[in-house]
Amino acid sequence: MGFDIVRFVGEVDEEILCPICTGVLQDPVQAPVCEHAFCKGCILEWLLRQSTCPVDRLSVNVLQLRPVPRILKNLLNRLYIICENNTYGCQRVVKLDILDNHLAECEFNPKRPFPCEQGCGLIIPKDEHKDHNCVKELRELVHKQQQKINEMQQDMVNYRYEMTGIKEEMRVLKGYVRALRVCNPSVRAVTDDIERDEIERWSSSLPEARVTRWGGMISTPDDYLQNNIKQALIESGCPAHILDDLVKNCHERNWPSGLSSLETRQHNRRHYDRYICKRVPGKQAVIVLPCDNIMVSDDMMAEPGLIMIFAHGIE
Amino acid sequence: MNNIATQRIKREFKEVIKSEELAKCSIKVDLVGDSYTELKGEVAGPPDTPYEGGTFFLEIKVPETYPFNPPKVRFMTKIWHPNISSVTGAICLDILKDQWAAAMTLRTVLLSLQALMAAAEPDDPQDAVVAKQYKEFPEIFAKTASHWTNVYAGGPKKNIEFDSKIQRLIDMGIERDHACAALSSYNWDLERATEQLFS
Incomplete structure (x- = not known):
């Protein structure tokens, strides 16, 4: 208007x-x-x-x-x-x-928000100051927060209950799987298949990466950096059964013979460009998985895959 | 009432007061109470029509949603016109219904009503009896409208013949307004009007 x-x-x-x-x-x-x-x-x-x-x-x-x-x-x-x-x-x-x-x-705007000067510090429109009662307002605030806490506690109880149920089911299932493996060797092959599928699915969801400066490789990352990579892997949906091993493989002590020292790496440098790398989302790091790199020789590959962290140069 | 409606009506009220039509005594608006939700309008019967010389009062109710919806307008003065109910004063005029536009004002509404009085639309009637007479017996219609103007709106033209017929019915114990309406509806045929009134 x-x-x-x-x-x-x-x-x-x-x-x-x-x-x-x-x-x-x-x-x-x-x-x-x-x-x-x-x-x-x-x-x-x-x-x-x-x-x-x-x-x-x-x-x-x-x-x-x-x-x-x-x-x-x-x-x-x-x-x-x-x-x-x-x-x-x-x-x-x-x-x-x-x-x-x-x-x-405008100082005269009656609706202008203004902090209460009597001690409670709540921000209220100027024209409501004269009817403002710190104790009453704070009490309401406390009441609301208490309600929220109660709700959250109730949620927590529910989640705990659900979690116990799930844990119990898991224990029973594990028992079944163990028993099945013992009496039927082909089950092991089935689980292997499932796990492999899972890795391939994850790999295809990751963006391809190109390393422009292989020289920027950090071959001995500290715990902090390793943890950082682990978080990113979890967020990207990395299958749980390879997560820990994969993270271990970001350090040169777990790398295959073709990469394990500076000398061998210098020697094998020309093979680097054959790697098909996937990006660790949001990080200057790449994942090299065996399923993407069938042509690569064993001394340049490790199970369940390699992680290489760089200072810079990932596209 | 919301701000926009009040602001509009206040301005429109002033607009009518300052208008040249007011100076010529052809339209006028008065407040009813002090809320601006109800007003009393006044239009003069247009010249060279049976309504000439009469003053017609209007009830104007301004809705909450004005000017997005039209004002509700009704004739308080009884009038004999094809597009205005001779019983209730309800008006059939497109701009007061679906053809309303938000930029229209009290002044334009009153002027439109005056124009409607000068040019009836018998094919879109509000009062079927009046519309039929308008089309079939235009002379009787003109006389009747003129007579109503005289009786209810202070018009100058007295009709001795009609008055005496009305008086005959009054003598039989009929109320004046009923007598006038019945005679008007039956083209001033005293016998048929009587028949209808006593049936």
Whole structure:
């Protein structure tokens, strides 16, 4: 809704009034063909009821509304308006274009949030300060928080209960699997298949990576770095049964003979480019999995895969 | 009432007061109470019509949702017109219904009503009896409308013949308004009006 015309200093031209609210245009838009201008709020409200221009009834819909010409905006911005907190004592008369800035910091705005000075520190609108009671408000706050805590505790009890159930089921299942393995050797092959599938699925979900600087390899990462990589692997959905072994394989002491020392690495450098690498999401590190690298010789590969961490140079 | 409706009505009220039509005594608006939700309108019967010389009062109710919805307007003064109910004063005018537009004002509504009085739309009637008479017996219609203007809106043209027929019915114990309505509906045929009133 537009600004009440009585708030303006000096003459206000009829042309800059909204035909709907008869106030001075606020946030104006115009109809496409007839170019009649309205406050955005007013015309949207009208178009909910009828898809016509309120002045000449030409067909208009919301999507056809256009911004008004710059010249009209400039005319509006040049007007001087009395602050809406005038009744609360604000004497300021500002140009329309800085009205919003002024209102945001107008000391007389009764709704301006203000911290309570009596000690509770809660931030409340200025006009509510006189009826404000620290003890009462804080009590309500405590009450609400207590409710939240109770809910969370209840949730926790439920989760614990569910967890116990799941653990028990897991124990029984493990027992079954163990028993099956003992009396039927082919079961081992089945589980191996499942695990391999799982690795392949994970691998195909990872983005391919290219190493531009093999020299930046960190072959002896510290625990912190290793942990960091482990977290990233977990988040990327790394199958649990290879997670720990894979993380161990980011250190040169677990690397195969072809990579285990600086000399052998220098020697085998030309083979590096044959590796098909996958990116550890968000890290300067790559995963080299046997399933992606069937052609690579055994002395350049380790089970269940290699992780190489770099200082830089991963694309 | 919300701000936008109040702001509009206040301005429109001023607009009518300042208008040249008011100066010519052809339209007028007054407040009823101090809430701006109800107003009393006044239009003069247009010249060269049976309504000439009459003053017609209107009840104007401004809805909460004004100006997104039209004001509710009704004739308080009884009038004989195809698009206005002779019983309730309800008006059949497109701009007061689906053809309302938010930029219309009290002034334009009153002027539209005045135009409607000058140019009836008998094919879109509010009062079927009046519309039928308008189409079939235009002379009787004009006389009847003129007579109603005289009786209810202070118009100048007295019709001695009609008055005496009404008086005959009053003498039989019929209320004046009922007598006038019945005679008007039966094209001033005293016998048929009587029959209808006593049946």
